[in-house]
Amino acid sequence: MKIKIKFVSFLRELSGVDKAELCLPQDATIKDAMEKVVYDFPKLKKWLPQHIWMFINGNYVKSQTQLKDNDEIALFPPVGGG
Amino acid sequence: MLSEKELRRYDRQVMMFGKEAQEKLKKAKVAIVGLGGLGSPISIYLTAAGIGQLFLIDEQKPELSNLNRQILYGEEDLDKKAKPVLAKEKLRQLNSEIKVRTYSKRIYRENIEDLLNEVDAVVDALDNFETRYLLNEFCVKKRKPLIHAAVEGFYGQITTILPGRTPCLNCLFPNPPKKKKFPIIGVTTGLLGVLQANEVIKLITGYGDNLMGKLFTYDLLHNKAECIDVKPNPSCPVCSGTFRLRRQ
Numbered sequence: 001m002k003i004k005i006k007f008v009s010f011l012r013e014l015s016g017v018d019k020a021e022l023c024l025p026q027d028a029t030i031k032d033a034m035e036k037v038v039y040d041f042p043k044l045k046k047w048l049p050q051h052i053w054m055f056i057n058g059n060y061v062k063s064q065t066q067l068k069d070n071d072e073i074a075l076f077p078p079v080g081g082g
Numbered sequence: 083m084l085s086e087k088e089l090r091r092y093d094r095q096v097m098m099f100g101k102e103a104q105e106k107l108k109k110a111k112v113a114i115v116g117l118g119g120l121g122s123p124i125s126i127y128l129t130a131a132g133i134g135q136l137f138l139i140d141e142q143k144p145e146l147s148n149l150n151r152q153i154l155y156g157e158e159d160l161d162k163k164a165k166p167v168l169a170k171e172k173l174r175q176l177n178s179e180i181k182v183r184t185y186s187k188r189i190y191r192e193n194i195e196d197l198l199n200e201v202d203a204v205v206d207a208l209d210n211f212e213t214r215y216l217l218n219e220f221c222v223k224k225r226k227p228l229i230h231a232a233v234e235g236f237y238g239q240i241t242t243i244l245p246g247r248t249p250c251l252n253c254l255f256p257n258p259p260k261k262k263k264f265p266i267i268g269v270t271t272g273l274l275g276v277l278q279a280n281e282v283i284k285l286i287t288g289y290g291d292n293l294m295g296k297l298f299t300y301d302l303l304h305n306k307a308e309c310i311d312v313k314p315n316p317s318c319p320v321c322s323g324t325f326r327l328r329r330q
């Protein structure tokens with residue numbers, strides 16, 4: 001299946017792209033997708049998946065979440081400052 | 083009722099949303115929790131806009147390293163009084179018509195109800211998620227609107243939480259960021275703080291659209307904005323009960 005990835009803020013800087021597309025097996029989870037992202041964009045290794053906020057269609061998702069064809073995973077930097 | 087002087091003072095905004103809306107602002111009680119980088123512009127713009135009562139909560143005193151962004155304070159304020167006390171002095175110079183209540187203490191589970199029970203809206207201008215979650219739990223329990231923002235570097239996020247209608251902070255960010263000394267510059271807190279004040283003004287007057295159920299992020303370094311629709315987590319330990327109640 002095809003999965004889209006959207007990078008926000010410094011994750012975009014590290015990956016060098018706004019968006020990416022991945023090809024994954026049918027039963028893939030977020031964890032599998034993140035492993036593929038790190039493989040394609042090694043500079044993100046330090047952050048993925050544990051130090052990142054991930055949303056699919058507006059829902060916060062965890063590593064175990066099962067993916068569907070055409071899902072877009074948006075990756076946000078976790079921020080807590082004020 | 084608005085006085086002649088108040089009508090003159092707020093003339094340019096009354097031109098947009100009318101006298102009734104201005105009266106709503108005058109009647110409103112708004113808490114700003116955290117008076118640092120975000121809290122500075124929030125309190126200044128809400129004071130200028132004529133919010134009737136501001137509740138200012140922060141236990142710290144300004145330090146030199148705060149001054150790159152905490153624009154309420156100057157060199158003469160360092161290590162003297164607590165931030166809410168100093169803020170009140172500054173805000174009164176800006177607008178003597180509004181009431182400012184100061185609480186120079188940290189928010190805990192034990193005192194949160196005393197501090198926030200009577201406010202109409204809460205602005206999250208904190209710098210840590212521990213207290214943010216506490217604020218979120220309280221606002222969900224009491225059904226109070228919570229305007230959240232958080233920043234780091236040249237990047238920030240904002241969303242408006244309306245318990246029972248939008249996702250809560252725990253739905254959106256169940257895992258807090260790592261605790262650390264974070265890099266920050268005044269323009270980022272300035273922009274996000276102004277956006278938070280804007281949300282408060284629109285929420286109270288009913289003028290315009292809010293960021294309810296929307297996560298808006300802005301990357302000031304590259305001028306890139308994102309806005310995604312966000313949804314409640316049906317198994318959220320904090321707010322799922324509010325949705326069940328609504329459906330009955």
Ligand SMILES: [Zn+2]
Binds near residue numbers: 319
């Ligand atoms: Zn929730």
